Amino acid sequence: MKERLSAEQFEIRPIEPTNLDDVISIAASLGLSPWSRKDLEDEIGRDDSRCLLACRNEFVEGFIVTRIVPGPTVDRPEAEIYNLGVREESQGIGIGSRLLRHTFETLADAGVSAVWLEVRASNIRAIDLYLSAGFAEADRRPAFYTSPVEDAVVMSLSFES
Ligand SMILES: CC(C)(COP(=O)(O)OP(=O)(O)OC[C@H]1O[C@@H](n2cnc3c(N)ncnc32)[C@H](O)[C@@H]1OP(=O)(O)O)[C@@H](O)C(=O)NCCC(=O)NCCS
Numbered sequence: 786m787k788e789r790l791s792a793e794q795f796e797i798r799p800i801e802p803t804n805l806d807d808v809i810s811i812a813a814s815l816g817l818s819p820w821s822r823k824d825l826e827d828e829i830g831r832d833d834s835r836c837l838l839a840c841r842n843e844f845v846e847g848f849i850v851t852r853i854v855p856g857p858t859v860d861r862p863e864a865e866i867y868n869l870g871v872r873e874e875s876q877g878i879g880i881g882s883r884l885l886r887h888t889f890e891t892l893a894d895a896g897v898s899a900v901w902l903e904v905r906a907s908n909i910r911a912i913d914l915y916l917s918a919g920f921a922e923a924d925r926r927p928a929f930y931t932s933p934v935e936d937a938v939v940m941s942l943s944f945e946s
Contacts, residue, residue: 792882795839796841800850807848808825809825811845811871812848812870814873825850834853835853835888835895836849837888839871846872847872847881849868850868850869851866851867863901864892866888866900869884869885869911871884889944900944901940902920902939903926919942921941923941
């Protein structure tokens with residue numbers, strides 16, 4: 786019988802250039818908005834970027850791309866999650882939640898006050914994940930996505946009490 790893994794068995798660490806093939810192939814297999822290798826390479830090299838992967842025995846199972854962006858005041862930056870994906874066969878065991886939790890830790894260290902993201906309105910699974918991580922719907926952007934045309938749900942999570 787195939788061993789049932791738990792999310793704790795995966796190592797979470799920053800995405801390195803050598804991981805980009807895996808990240809690109811996971812994103813393609815999930816139909817996520819495609820980033821070119823060059824864009825991803827630039828992203829992971831940025832000081833304001835926080836890009837993490839989940840792996841086991843060097844096999845990459847999921848990734849998250851987040852960038853720290855200016856907030857309402859200079860001393861209160863915010864962050865945007867640009868992409869999150871978990872290999873289909875490893876979904877539903879908590880890897881997505883762990884990637885989010887680790888991202889929150891690195892963002893809190895950077896003094897980030899709030900995190901934002903956009904998600905397709907039909908992507909109930911991702912919306913459920915974000916809700917259980919503490920996000921709330923903040924806005925809707927009609928016909929924000931193309932192929933197919935669809936509204937975006939804008940979600941935010943405040944780190945301020
Ligand atoms: C969305 C996604 C990243 C979730 O990752 P994951 O590792 O499967 O998520 P987790 O196992 O950590 O699950 C966390 C939450 O997601 C939801 N979830 C997970 N598996 C689910 C399933 N099979 N059905 C419905 N909801 C599910 C649940 O709300 C769960 O909360 P719980 O722990 O309270 O039950 C993953 O499904 C994925 O890669 N989807 C395709 C790409 C995508 O849509 N990315 C988001 C773009 S905005």
